[in-house]
Amino acid sequence: MSVLTAARGPQVRWRWRPSTVVLYALLVILAVFYLLPMFAIVVTALKSFAEVSRSSLWELPKAPTLAGFTAAYDKLAPYFQTSVLLVVPATLLSAMLGSLNGYVLSKWKFPGANTVFALLLFGMFIPYQSILIPLFQFVSSIGLYGGVPGLVLIHVVYGIPICTLIFRNYFAAVPTELLEAGKIDGASVLGIFLRIMLPISIPGFVVVMIWQFTSIWNEFLFAVLMTIPPQQPITVGLVNLTGGLLQHYEIQMAGALLAALPTLVVYIVLGRYFVRGLLAGSLKG
Amino acid sequence: MATATAPPAMVERLPRSRSSRPWSWERVTPILMIAPSVVLVAIFVYYFIARTAYTSLTRWRGVVPDYTFVGFRNYARLFQTEKFQADIVNTIHFTAFFLIGCLVLGLGAAVLLDQKLPGSIIFQNVFMFPLALSFVVTGTVWRWIFNPNYGLNVLFQNAHLGFLKSGWLTDPHTALNSLTIAAVWQMSGFCMAMFLAGLRGIPDELREAARVDGASEFQAFWRVVFPLLRPITLSAVIILGHISLKIFDLVFVMTFGGPGYSTDMPGLNMFITTFRQDLVAQGAAIATVLLLMVALLIVPYLIWNLRGETER
Numbered sequence: 001m002s003v004l005t006a007a008r009g010p011q012v013r014w015r016w017r018p019s020t021v022v023l024y025a026l027l028v029i030l031a032v033f034y035l036l037p038m039f040a041i042v043v044t045a046l047k048s049f050a051e052v053s054r055s056s057l058w059e060l061p062k063a064p065t066l067a068g069f070t071a072a073y074d075k076l077a078p079y080f081q082t083s084v085l086l087v088v089p090a091t092l093l094s095a096m097l098g099s100l101n102g103y104v105l106s107k108w109k110f111p112g113a114n115t116v117f118a119l120l121l122f123g124m125f126i127p128y129q130s131i132l133i134p135l136f137q138f139v140s141s142i143g144l145y146g147g148v149p150g151l152v153l154i155h156v157v158y159g160i161p162i163c164t165l166i167f168r169n170y171f172a173a174v175p176t177e178l179l180e181a182g183k184i185d186g187a188s189v190l191g192i193f194l195r196i197m198l199p200i201s202i203p204g205f206v207v208v209m210i211w212q213f214t215s216i217w218n219e220f221l222f223a224v225l226m227t228i229p230p231q232q233p234i235t236v237g238l239v240n241l242t243g244g245l246l247q248h249y250e251i252q253m254a255g256a257l258l259a260a261l262p263t264l265v266v267y268i269v270l271g272r273y274f275v276r277g278l279l280a281g282s283l284k285g
Numbered sequence: 286m287a288t289a290t291a292p293p294a295m296v297e298r299l300p301r302s303r304s305s306r307p308w309s310w311e312r313v314t315p316i317l318m319i320a321p322s323v324v325l326v327a328i329f330v331y332y333f334i335a336r337t338a339y340t341s342l343t344r345w346r347g348v349v350p351d352y353t354f355v356g357f358r359n360y361a362r363l364f365q366t367e368k369f370q371a372d373i374v375n376t377i378h379f380t381a382f383f384l385i386g387c388l389v390l391g392l393g394a395a396v397l398l399d400q401k402l403p404g405s406i407i408f409q410n411v412f413m414f415p416l417a418l419s420f421v422v423t424g425t426v427w428r429w430i431f432n433p434n435y436g437l438n439v440l441f442q443n444a445h446l447g448f449l450k451s452g453w454l455t456d457p458h459t460a461l462n463s464l465t466i467a468a469v470w471q472m473s474g475f476c477m478a479m480f481l482a483g484l485r486g487i488p489d490e491l492r493e494a495a496r497v498d499g500a501s502e503f504q505a506f507w508r509v510v511f512p513l514l515r516p517i518t519l520s521a522v523i524i525l526g527h528i529s530l531k532i533f534d535l536v537f538v539m540t541f542g543g544p545g546y547s548t549d550m551p552g553l554n555m556f557i558t559t560f561r562q563d564l565v566a567q568g569a570a571i572a573t574v575l576l577l578m579v580a581l582l583i584v585p586y587l588i589w590n591l592r593g594e595t596e597r
Contacts, residue, residue, distance in 0.1 A: 020402065023397055023400055023402060024402065026393075026397055027397050027398075027402075027405075027408045030390070030393075030394055030397070030408070030412060031408055031411050031412070033470070034411050034412055034414070034415065034470065034474075035411060036430065037415075037423070037426040037427065037430060037470070040426055040429055040430050040436075041426055044429065056435050056436075056439035056440075057429065057430065057432070057435045057436050057439065058439060058440055058443075097321070097322050100318045100319065100322070101318075101319050101322050103318070104315040104316075104318050104319045105319070108314075108315035110312065110315055110316055114591060116319070116323060117591070118587055118588075118591050119326070119331075120322070120323070120326055121587060122330070122583070122584070122587060123326050123329075123330040125527055125579060125583040125587075126330065126334070126576060126579065126580075127530070127531040127552060127572070127575045127576055127579050128531075129531075129533075129551075129552055129555040129556065129568075129571070129572040129575055129576075130333075130334055130337050130572045130573065130575060130576035131329065131330065131333035131334060131337060132337075132555075132556075132559070132572065133336070133337055133340055133559060133565060133568065133569055133572070134332075134333040134336040134337060134340075135329065135333055136560075137350075138333075157325045157326070157329045158329065160322045160325060160326055161326070164322065188310060188311075188314065189310065189311055189314035189315055189318070190314055190318070193318075214417055217419070218418070218419030218420070218421070218422075219419075220419065220420065220421050220533070220534040220537070221533055221534065221556070224537075225556075225560060235419055235421040235534075238421050238422065238425060239421060239537075239538060242425055242428075242538075249429050249432075249435075252425055252429065253425075253426070253429065255425075256422045256425045256426055259419070259421070259422055260417075260418050260419070260422045263417045263418065263419075264414065264417055264418070266417070267413075267414055267416075267417035268410075268414075271410060271413075274416075274417065275413070275478055278416065278475060278478060279478060279479065279482060281524065282479060282520045282521070282524045
């Protein structure tokens with residue numbers, strides 16, 4: 001992860017010491033704690049219902065079967081599809097708004113720009129319960145209650161602060177000379193954005209889009225309140241699944257894995273960008 | 286002319302004179318670009334907060350809004366309910382242990398990873414992957430691990446550690462701590478990432494200097510490194526603290542506030558009160574209290590952050 005490994009100068013050559021064994025032992029103990037739920041998921045999901053009821057969580061499957069996955073997939077497929085239809089437009093729109101705001105708030109500071117930024121940022125920390133009642137009324141009144149479009153709107157709006165923050169930090173690091181050069185060439189504010197800033201902001205887009213993708217995919221409060229069947233996202237699907245099949249832990253675990261898979265894959269492939277988004281959320285980090 | 290008194294370097298930049306006009310596209314376009322977002326946030330955050338706060342002062346219960354003003358009666362009633370009192374106690378308890386757990390594990394893991402042993406990066410990825418999961422997934426899995434008949438209890442029994450057996454989520458005395466374990470599992474990687482970034486930002490020379498002065502490895506860490514991590518620790522505490530005040534999904538999935546009120550939290554209470562029991566004004570009061578708690582933590586933090594930025 002480049003964010004976490006940068007800025008330390010040349011790597012000190014590592015030497016073997018007796019304390020190394022202790023360090024590795026501690027690392028392994030921690031790893032066991034973090035991987036324990038993964039173990040529980042995989043081992044349980046591969047068992048049959050009969051075996052789940054008979055054996056403890058820690059026994060490996062004697063007759064591995066994909067029955068749990070098939071059952072979970074049958075139930076979750078429509079929710080999964082809804083989540084995809086939700087996440088893609090919400091992520092793209094968030095990133096577009098965020099890049100506009102970040103560009104303006106870092107390179108074209110009008111009087112009071114910092115205050116506007118602070119007021120925007122506050123929206124990222126509020127407990128959403130504090131806006132839920134009027135939001136529910138509003139979304140109902142414009143006829144968007146119950147489905148994906150309403151939820152897209154909600155995620156785009158409440159994603160503005162974090163996307164603005166990440167892009168503002170990104171553009172702040174871009175040399176102002178680039179902007180000056182554009183001005184001298186007679187480019188307008190929007191022209192500089194479209195022709196100079198956007199092309200160099202791909203890494204910013206990657207960070208923002210991964211962050212929004214993960215957050216929206218995993219979100220539950222808006223999802224459970226603002227949608228009704230058949231247009232409910234995957235987190236609601238998983239809760240419905242587990243509520244309906246209390247003893248079927250093999251289906252629950254297979255479902256949990258299916259629900260987690262997209263964000264997990266993104267983390268494994270593009271983890272360092274995910275970490276950048278994570279640290280950006282703490283402002284100073 | 287304003288440009289006549291400016292230093293020579295400024296005079297050369299001719300295009301600048303364009304922006305000194307009071308009405309120019311160069312001044313208006315940025316504002317137009319940011320306007321949609323500002324309007325949306327003004328409505329969806331600030332106006333909606335104001336409406337919630339006002340709703341909390343009304344008599345609205347049931348499906349049809351009733352904006353009859355009743356003052357702070359909902360708050361008075363709220364603080365008298367056993368459930369909300371439990372919420373406050375639970376929130377404090379949960380937040381305290383959640384923070385301690387995340388800070389200790391996070392700092393420990395970060396220091397271990399900072400030794401730069403071969404393979405560290407693999408461990409680092411392992412410690413942080415829970416952050417990519419939803420609280421719903423985490424809750425589902427940990428509920429299974431905490432299952433008294435199939436989960437951890439069996440492991441402890443087999444390891445002759447029977448005294449560690451527990452009712453976990455089914456026992457009102459242990460349910461909240463069990464919930465905390467799952468939350469720490471999910472979020473401690475965030476702390477680790479913050480501390481690791483902090484440690485990597487501290488130049489080796491500082492520690493080297495302490496060692497030259499005769500400090501032990503531990504002293505070098507405690508006296509030199511740790512004080513430098515203080516701002517990062519504060520950031521981590523505030524970010525994680527506000528997450529724990531707002532906790533909702535995990536409780537919804539793992540315990541739904543039970544057994545009894547033993548794991549109930551304001552976020553869940555608001556949701557049930559408003560949208561399941563239709564006590565809308567009462568729910569608005571819970572939401573307002575929750576917002577005030579979060580604001581108390583976040584507003585000074587935002588000011589501190591943005592002040593620091595302008596000084597830089």
